[in-house]
Amino acid sequence: MMCAAQAGQRGRRVLLIEHYHKLGEKIRISGGGRCNFTNLHCTPENFLSQNPHFCRSALARYTPRHFIALVERHHIAYHEKTLGQLFCDGSAQQIIDMLKNECDRGGVEWRMPCEVHEIAREGDRFAVTTDEGAYRTQSLVVATGGLSVPKIGASPFGYRLAEQFGLKVVVPRPGLVPLSFDPATLARFGNLSGIAIDAEVSCNGGRFRENLLLTHRGLSGPAILQISSYWRSGDSIEIDLLPGRDAEAWLLSEHSSRMQLDSLLAQALPRRFAQKWCAAHDSIKPINQFSESALKTLAHGLHHWRVQPSGTLGYNRAEVTLGGVDTDGLSSKTMEAKTVAGLFFVGEVLDVTGHLGGFNFQWAWASGHAAGQAA
Numbered sequence: 216m217m218c219a220a221q222a223g224q225r226g227r228r229v230l231l232i233e234h235y236h237k238l239g240e241k242i243r244i245s246g247g248g249r250c251n252f253t254n255l256h257c258t259p260e261n262f263l264s265q266n267p268h269f270c271r272s273a274l275a276r277y278t279p280r281h282f283i284a285l286v287e288r289h290h291i292a293y294h295e296k297t298l299g300q301l302f303c304d305g306s307a308q309q310i311i312d313m314l315k316n317e318c319d320r321g322g323v324e325w326r327m328p329c330e331v332h333e334i335a336r337e338g339d340r341f342a343v344t345t346d347e348g349a350y351r352t353q354s355l356v357v358a359t360g361g362l363s364v365p366k367i368g369a370s371p372f373g374y375r376l377a378e379q380f381g382l383k384v385v386v387p388r389p390g391l392v393p394l395s396f397d398p399a400t401l402a403r404f405g406n407l408s409g410i411a412i413d414a415e416v417s418c419n420g421g422r423f424r425e426n427l428l429l430t431h432r433g434l435s436g437p438a439i440l441q442i443s444s445y446w447r448s449g450d451s452i453e454i455d456l457l458p459g460r461d462a463e464a465w466l467l468s469e470h471s472s473r474m475q476l477d478s479l480l481a482q483a484l485p486r487r488f489a490q491k492w493c494a495a496h497d498s499i500k501p502i503n504q505f506s507e508s509a510l511k512t513l514a515h516g517l518h519h520w521r522v523q524p525s526g527t528l529g530y531n532r533a534e535v536t537l538g539g540v541d542t543d544g545l546s547s548k549t550m551e552a553k554t555v556a557g558l559f560f561v562g563e564v565l566d567v568t569g570h571l572g573g574f575n576f577q578w579a580w581a582s583g584h585a586a587g588q589a590a
């Protein structure tokens with residue numbers, strides 16, 4: 216919609232084809248219904264891609280300030296929730312209405328719901344066969360998103376089309392997704408569902424300090440969603456349960472205490488979690504019965520708790536899809552394929568994936584804007 220509105224307002228004749236029966240459904244369900252539409256602190260470092268530089272140009276030319284200006288022109292009230300994340304005060308529907316309105320200003324036409332059956336190259340044009348008729352076009356912009364939440368319209372169409380035209384696709388996988396425990400770990404921690412811990416989680420170069428949530432399937436919460444985009448099957452994640460605190464100094468300062476270790480830990484961690492963690496480490500006894508080296512080992516364990524997730528909860532629960540159309544085949548200025556004039560890819564279908572916190576929408580707006588200026 217962002218791309219269509221831009222192109223239409225530039226004077227291009229634009230037809231937008233959507234196969235689902237509703238418009239902007241991902242926007243409607245985003246941010247708990249309030250759409251976290253951008254992030255004030257958006258930088259290229261907030262994105263994962265095989266080419267981390269690809270996103271720079273588009274993000275620099277269409278910044279959060281530009282989108283905020285658009286939101287303000289449409290009199291949509293918003294607020295910063297935390298960490299630069301901007302949400303509508305009212306509802307995500309306001310963002311959908313705003314984009315529809317901008318499309319109307321550009322004279323964009325719609326076909327919805329409408330299936331695309333085939334796309335073929337005919338000279339310097341594309342022939343698009345749909346269940347509402349056939350169209351010929353000079354520019355074709357693919358904005359079909361990722362694979363997450365298939366029940367509201369996600370499809371691999373964009374990846375197949377890229378391959379049809381000789382572009383590579385980085386294997387897609389779920390991102391910003393809860394992680395699951397194996398049965399043994401679930402037996403230990405699964406019944407702590409609902410407990411939240413302020414933790415620092417790291418894996419494969421990613422590191423996030425936010426809340427971690429224990430669930431009846433494994434782990435979730437913002438810290439885990441963030442790290443899930445860095446995690447690969449078979450990897451362990453490392454959890455600092457006492458970030459910013461010197462666990463060794465703390466435990467040693469209590470070495471003469473007759474208090475049970477789990478009771479001491481309950482001063483800094485949720486009590487039921489402290490109990491289970493100590494039980495899992497065979498450490499339910501008074502602190503004065505531990506040796507100094509045992510306390511040091513436990514302190515290390517509290518800062519470096521290693522957990523090996525058994526998997527993710529998959530595309531039904533993932534907010535985004537990692538991987539996608541390989542950016543090497545595209546111009547970072549226009550999003551046009553280097554080898555197929557007139558073929559553009561924007562948004563999540565590309566191998567550009569943002570962190571949690573409004574970055575994925577900012578990428579959709581910025582890449583859509585870049586293509587909308589060129590298509």
Ligand SMILES: Cc1cc2nc3c(=O)[nH]c(=O)nc-3n(C[C@H](O)[C@H](O)[C@H](O)COP(=O)(O)OP(=O)(O)OC[C@H]3O[C@@H](n4cnc5c(N)ncnc54)[C@H](O)[C@@H]3O)c2cc1C
Nearest residue numbers: 234241245246251359360368370372562563573574575576
């Ligand atoms: C539950 C949830 C919450 C989220 N919350 C946030 C948030 O608060 N902030 C944030 O930044 N990001 C959020 N995201 C991620 C964000 O929604 C996406 O990154 C963003 O919508 C991507 O935009 P897009 O235009 O590339 O793709 P999409 O928004 O997925 O749009 C793609 C469109 O293409 C259509 N389509 C697919 N295949 C075809 C086909 N073959 N023919 C025709 N049409 C087709 C789909 O129906 C869809 O309407 C959330 C995602 C989920 C699942």
